[in-house]
Amino acid sequence: MEGRFNWAGVIDFLPQLGTGLYYTLLISIVGLLIGFILGGIFGLGRVSKNKIVYGLASVYIEVIRGTPVLVQAIWIFFALPLITGYNMDSVTSGIVVIALNSGAYIAEIVRGSVQSIEKGQMEAGRSLGLNHLQTMRHIIWPQAFKRMIPPLGNQFIISIKDTSLLSVILVPELMFQGRLIASNYFNAVEIYTTVAVFYLAITLTLSFVLRIIERRLDIK
Amino acid sequence: MIKVKDLHKNFGENEVLKGIDCHIQPSEVVCVIGPSGSGKSTFLRCLNMLETITSGDVVVDGQNLTDSQTDINSVRTEIGMVFQQFNLFPHKNVIENIMLAPKKVRKLTDQAARDRAMKLLEKVGLSEKAEQYPGQLSGGQQQRVAIARALAMEPKMMLFDEPTSALDPELVGEVLEVMKQLAHEGMTMVVVTHEMGFAREVGDRVLFMDNGLIVEEGNPDQLFNNPQSERTKGFLNKIL
Ligand SMILES: Nc1ncnc2c1ncn2[C@@H]1O[C@H](COP(=O)(O)OP(=O)(O)O)[C@@H](O)[C@H]1O
Ligand SMILES: [Mg+2]
Numbered sequence: 001m002e003g004r005f006n007w008a009g010v011i012d013f014l015p016q017l018g019t020g021l022y023y024t025l026l027i028s029i030v031g032l033l034i035g036f037i038l039g040g041i042f043g044l045g046r047v048s049k050n051k052i053v054y055g056l057a058s059v060y061i062e063v064i065r066g067t068p069v070l071v072q073a074i075w076i077f078f079a080l081p082l083i084t085g086y087n088m089d090s091v092t093s094g095i096v097v098i099a100l101n102s103g104a105y106i107a108e109i110v111r112g113s114v115q116s117i118e119k120g121q122m123e124a125g126r127s128l129g130l131n132h133l134q135t136m137r138h139i140i141w142p143q144a145f146k147r148m149i150p151p152l153g154n155q156f157i158i159s160i161k162d163t164s165l166l167s168v169i170l171v172p173e174l175m176f177q178g179r180l181i182a183s184n185y186f187n188a189v190e191i192y193t194t195v196a197v198f199y200l201a202i203t204l205t206l207s208f209v210l211r212i213i214e215r216r217l218d219i220k
Numbered sequence: 221m222i223k224v225k226d227l228h229k230n231f232g233e234n235e236v237l238k239g240i241d242c243h244i245q246p247s248e249v250v251c252v253i254g255p256s257g258s259g260k261s262t263f264l265r266c267l268n269m270l271e272t273i274t275s276g277d278v279v280v281d282g283q284n285l286t287d288s289q290t291d292i293n294s295v296r297t298e299i300g301m302v303f304q305q306f307n308l309f310p311h312k313n314v315i316e317n318i319m320l321a322p323k324k325v326r327k328l329t330d331q332a333a334r335d336r337a338m339k340l341l342e343k344v345g346l347s348e349k350a351e352q353y354p355g356q357l358s359g360g361q362q363q364r365v366a367i368a369r370a371l372a373m374e375p376k377m378m379l380f381d382e383p384t385s386a387l388d389p390e391l392v393g394e395v396l397e398v399m400k401q402l403a404h405e406g407m408t409m410v411v412v413t414h415e416m417g418f419a420r421e422v423g424d425r426v427l428f429m430d431n432g433l434i435v436e437e438g439n440p441d442q443l444f445n446n447p448q449s450e451r452t453k454g455f456l457n458k459i460l
Binding site for chain 1 (some may be wrong): 294
């Protein structure tokens, strides 16, 4: 085994992998932030009594959940410009994909958490004279948010891993850089192992942070 | 203070209230008894529109609830409600539970809401629990906080839906004691209860409901000692 793989040589590629890591984090963070906003809006749409709002939210969620991320990415990057006549660069497209995709799943997390709050909480709020919005804001939402954290963390991890699929639409993220290096230098084992370790480092860090947040909120 | 005229309530095909008529005077304490499923909770919940009214009229403090012009939120500020399951807000501590609505609805300052909450906690005997969370309290303590929370809006009347039914027997007394005090202070109260002792001692009037109707009503002495209807007799025999 000794000498067959050049692990030390990986160091030379760290700057390039670092660039990839930068894009992976950029797309994950911006995409998930927008996804979180979309999820909040469409999740509340799914608990709305308004039929149109409910219908729109449902269509969005079903379309996204019913199609693969890879298809969504390719469609948005290659097909959408042919319809709109407007070209989006690959990084923007990548952010859009992650935002739209995570938004649908986060919407379901929001819906599930809001609906998991006992009916009596809304009734108690309303019987005190708070209006629907005030009750949502001060009573339902804070409790639902707490219950959202574990499944949200899960979704964040899934979305971060999904960014690796964006290499097919030429987003210069971690996986893309790895493939570029490996195909030029024939060091697939070293490079793909390193890439995997990078992803693991991100997701483990996130898990760790989430566990701390959960514990903090639990004390209250 | 509360006027109910020919109140009907359906859940889909199921007619749960079949024409309720009832007047409740200021400072009156009305106890509602009857078998489970007879529509007592539904009746109570129609009085503050937690249930939509299928037909009939409910007039509270001069405002007709079925009138689309009526601001239901403002009517509700005049009607306190206490639930069987307490329904305290678990993410807020005791004093925050009490302060929330006075601040958000009555627009009280933080200090004014706090002063009012502390006074009410004293009244229900829980001053030292102000900073605790609902989960740290016994059922009886939680229900007393729930009463204080409702009172903090300074309502003109209070609705109680089996306030002691979820409590261990040894905790029932402390809640009834608070309610008794409230009745003596002249609060208008509608109380759905299985506590016949309370109904007898505190109630000005008792309504017996069965199958969506008020079958019989009268002062406690009359209704308990000399019931007219066979159904009332049957029910009282079963529970006493
Ligand atoms: N939200 C609801 N949807 C459908 N049926 C209901 C609902 N709430 C109550 N009911 C029905 O109405 C009837 C009366 O219930 P309720 O008013 O809770 O009776 P009580 O308080 O006297 O036990 C029951 O048959 C119950 O199943
Ligand atoms: Mg009931």
